[in-house]
Amino acid sequence: MEKIMLASDYQEGAHPAIIKRLCDTNLLSTEGYGTDDFSESGRVKIRKACECPDAAIHFLVGGTQTNATVIDALLRSYEGVIAADSGHISVHEAGAIEAGGHKVLPLCNDYGKIDAVQLRDYYETWLNDGNRDHMVKPGMVYLSQPTEYGTLYSLKELTSISNVCRKYHLPLYVDGARLAYALACPENDVTLPDLARLCDVFYIGGTKCGALMGEAVVIPDPTLIPHFFTIIKQHGALLAKGRLLGLQFDTLFTDDLYEQIGSVAIRSANRLRDLFKSKGYTLSFASPTNQIFLTVDDKQKEHLDSFSVSSFWEKADDGRTIIRFATSWATSEEKIKAFEKCL
């Protein structure tokens, strides 16, 4: 029997609606570089979903690329980006931010999150340091929603962080690689319009949320980043057949598909959590989105590995192992039932 793959949300193909759309439009000729009608239509729908009619929307290909491009666009050469030390840019982007010349200024994370007080203290410590002109100037803030631990910022938390950012003129950027799973989560109270109101830039993830690939960068006030098209090109992030990205986001934002994709994954994740709990497994920490973290002993791990594929996360201090399961649009009822049977 083939194992049930639940190691990551990017291990699946695209949502069938996207594939269908791709087939239907393949024979059309369109302008390149995102100036086509699909891209324009996608932009209109995203602006509407964000209640942000003036926003600039740019489609990029992947997450690391998007982070490097946006951060480079927001920072001056002497500035760095504040981020949780668990942030994707801090750990898993192979130094892409530093390759652009910028230091990632790490704050201790609490299950992936930082908070407003911590941020304010960090900035004010820099501000009041007699040697601050010999140090990297904090130039912006990076958050992930949901975080790399699958946790969520509440509206209150995000508002507090946004307030600190605005007070100190620090652009706030939110990495929404898995944003669909935040938006669809019952615990979540941060909407797209909230993000558009509280952030200076954020991106709506496609790759991990049902698209073949693609991330939609939203810049509520387009004057914030002049020449962003050129910056994208310089970063090798401009897709020649830009229609592929526009078409996917146009589809994702038609008939609430992005929401549905999130909902399916959250429902499946909750089903899995319940299953694990009922079988005596230990959830490593509260993580309400599409990633499920289990702390397992060797025997449990062996059993799970016998019929499923998860990701190694890290070694726990007690010698046990933390592993991760991730659901997606493709985690069907059948898959869950098959999993239940094996568990």
Next chain:
Amino acid sequence: MEKIMLASDYQEGAHPAIIKRLCDTNLLSTEGYGTDDFSESGRVKIRKACECPDAAIHFLVGGTQTNATVIDALLRSYEGVIAADSGHISVHEAGAIEAGGHKVLPLCNDYGKIDAVQLRDYYETWLNDGNRDHMVKPGMVYLSQPTEYGTLYSLKELTSISNVCRKYHLPLYVDGARLAYALACPENDVTLPDLARLCDVFYIGGTKCGALMGEAVVIPDPTLIPHFFTIIKQHGALLAKGRLLGLQFDTLFTDDLYEQIGSVAIRSANRLRDLFKSKGYTLSFASPTNQIFLTVDDKQKEHLDSFSVSSFWEKADDGRTIIRFATSWATSEEKIKAFEKCL
């Protein structure tokens, strides 16, 4: 009536065989980041086509990205890349190479090409300059095949250039964004195995040659670039759903599809050239691949614009305009006939 779009080869969707394959495999779960079976199969086929069983093959998303990533991988911080002043990296990549810290060292082009004598002279001039340690060290050579002008290096020319490169330990890198159209061209005598033998790195273009997107980097001697995976990741050029790239190249290198795609485009281009000549249009220069350059006066331009879409190339010295048409897998017999009728 809709205009006949011939402005560029990236204005079309993917070859239907690719779309079909995408549909057929969409529901499978696979490993990410290019470690999937499709990618592996694509690699095997490309190695075979290149007669280079040990080559490392990496799939990236787009051309500028590929150039920036490969060049960064080949150069040390104090080195620059020699290129024709018309080269894509010299002009149209928004400074992506310089953003990586490297100077593009431009040589005068002859319809897109440089030659071995010019290259040797340039290098030896640097070598013998008393101030050479105050100058950028030439660290590699960049060529395009076909060039940005649609012209071709002959096997003899490429061999001479390769000999200079090897004599002076300059890695030779060939940008094959439109390689299918070189390979399928009757005038061409440089094969994939020749490229693998004469270059240190080259890439086989997908985006402009029938794929949705994607470029296949071939490194005949993989020890040349250790940690290339990390370099790709750092450049934001690593696709999470790497299968999309692998699957496309696997398809392109099955049943000679890559050759067929090239052949269709070349046949169409030649048909168009004949049509233009028969109607008294002036071909700007000899350009045997899928790009056709016409020098037109205002009246001719107006007529062509009335029923077709081409690209503006540049103003000719005599006030006329040089425009470009480009064919692709999608330039069908019907399209040519419709074009003929209007012309």
Next chain:
Amino acid sequence: MEKIMLASDYQEGAHPAIIKRLCDTNLLSTEGYGTDDFSESGRVKIRKACECPDAAIHFLVGGTQTNATVIDALLRSYEGVIAADSGHISVHEAGAIEAGGHKVLPLCNDYGKIDAVQLRDYYETWLNDGNRDHMVKPGMVYLSQPTEYGTLYSLKELTSISNVCRKYHLPLYVDGARLAYALACPENDVTLPDLARLCDVFYIGGTKCGALMGEAVVIPDPTLIPHFFTIIKQHGALLAKGRLLGLQFDTLFTDDLYEQIGSVAIRSANRLRDLFKSKGYTLSFASPTNQIFLTVDDKQKEHLDSFSVSSFWEKADDGRTIIRFATSWATSEEKIKAFEKCL
């Protein structure tokens, strides 16, 4: 007999007045990093000499460093710097500008100079290029006064260039590595106040004009570059014992020493030019400042080399050689007489 060294102005020690000042102040303790009283006093005097009471003045160590630091401070990541293709940043700075991520956009030089029409055409060509967003945005202009060929921009020429720059919001930066020799030249009509009025940033060279080392960056409108101190530090260009630089510029701008140093060198250079002409040597081109370029045949070169040291400049097209002599504060009457005797 020892040869008469005239190969470059940086081959001499510092003007004795600087050495004396250094000795007199050595035992004082002062603040570091340019916050000392000497530096402050030097700034006051330079502001006065430039008739620019609000200017920010920063002392850096060397020319390449200063160029890289200022250019990095003025450009955004996607911008490049327009310069003569003979400019120091284009040729002899080992890619320092590109290492900072910026392309040098070269214009053909006329004995080291570019002109306003050329500049305007270049910028407007970019502006009107349909592909301009795929290209490096011209972000500033770099000139040298005097140029690398020892030639001078007239006030009229500089004003025209400045007008183009202001029209297109391109900061104008002038490299004054040898500025003393321009200022003291009878042919010159560009004063320090003119530079302060027409440029956005310029630097007054110390290293080649009588100091041990040091360049004084003048920013007439300090709001143009916030956080320049940090940018200097990031470039490794901040001297811990900043007093050394401040003290030297304070001395150079006391009792017209900077002018005197220039005058001595110009007088000596003119003496040498007359000597060469009287002996039938060919001046390569008109170059009124402290650098003298001769086009010599092998016999002439051998003779000159037998008693003096000059620099090789380049091979002339006719097989002869262009060599350079440079005078300085240290080119005394005795040295000239000794030279005359041997010539």
Next chain:
Amino acid sequence: MEKIMLASDYQEGAHPAIIKRLCDTNLLSTEGYGTDDFSESGRVKIRKACECPDAAIHFLVGGTQTNATVIDALLRSYEGVIAADSGHISVHEAGAIEAGGHKVLPLCNDYGKIDAVQLRDYYETWLNDGNRDHMVKPGMVYLSQPTEYGTLYSLKELTSISNVCRKYHLPLYVDGARLAYALACPENDVTLPDLARLCDVFYIGGTKCGALMGEAVVIPDPTLIPHFFTIIKQHGALLAKGRLLGLQFDTLFTDDLYEQIGSVAIRSANRLRDLFKSKGYTLSFASPTNQIFLTVDDKQKEHLDSFSVSSFWEKADDGRTIIRFATSWATSEEKIKAFEKCL
């Protein structure tokens, strides 16, 4: 009465022997860029002091510049540098390392130091991480001797670290900005030949150890860094009048001057420590070199500030303040006595 300045070792002028030498040689003409006889003589003496006859020796101007240049020379684009989180490159160089494209990989410091076990664990954790190819590759190790806390690595500790580095092919680089004060310290057992044997690159600090400015980079095996001259130039770190650096190091390594400078400072520092202890002040931690750290309450601080100048270091957890005094060649017996009188 003027206050006694003891805030830092770079607040003094140069050792009188250096000033004398500068005066004596000022009127000579020499080659530029470090190819002069003084520089060559300085190199010979340093090679001898290091018992390393083949070492390449390069003279640079300042510490941040030297660190950025060496680290850039040692790392490939995808590599980072391991350093204590208190290391100068981690905190006080305004992001100079990141500006070169490299991440500083911080390890928790123990009063400025890291140890071999910590280093090995860090490297092996990376090595065994399934995601390591998505992370910055650790490419070298940076230490300071003495550290930023004035503490010392013992020969045993340094040997252990060097062993880990060699095992994993990580070049070891030691920042010796204040090396004179380590070498002269009775507690120290690491000699220059030890450094030459155990490190891949280190630098002998001049700026903070009695020179006007200057740092001598020692590369025991010169083949390790080809084209270092060009790398120095690219970093704006090549002094035109290189003789200034050569001459100073030639002087520092004549008649044991470097040792004497260290000894004077250490003797003075120990005198100060005794004075502080005898008056009931709290030394913050054991720090045997020329920096003295006191934890003072507000009243103590006020008293000290009334007659002396120290540096603010940081706030202690109990609300008291940690301040730093630093001695140098200029901390004379008279200065200490004056200090004692006021204390």
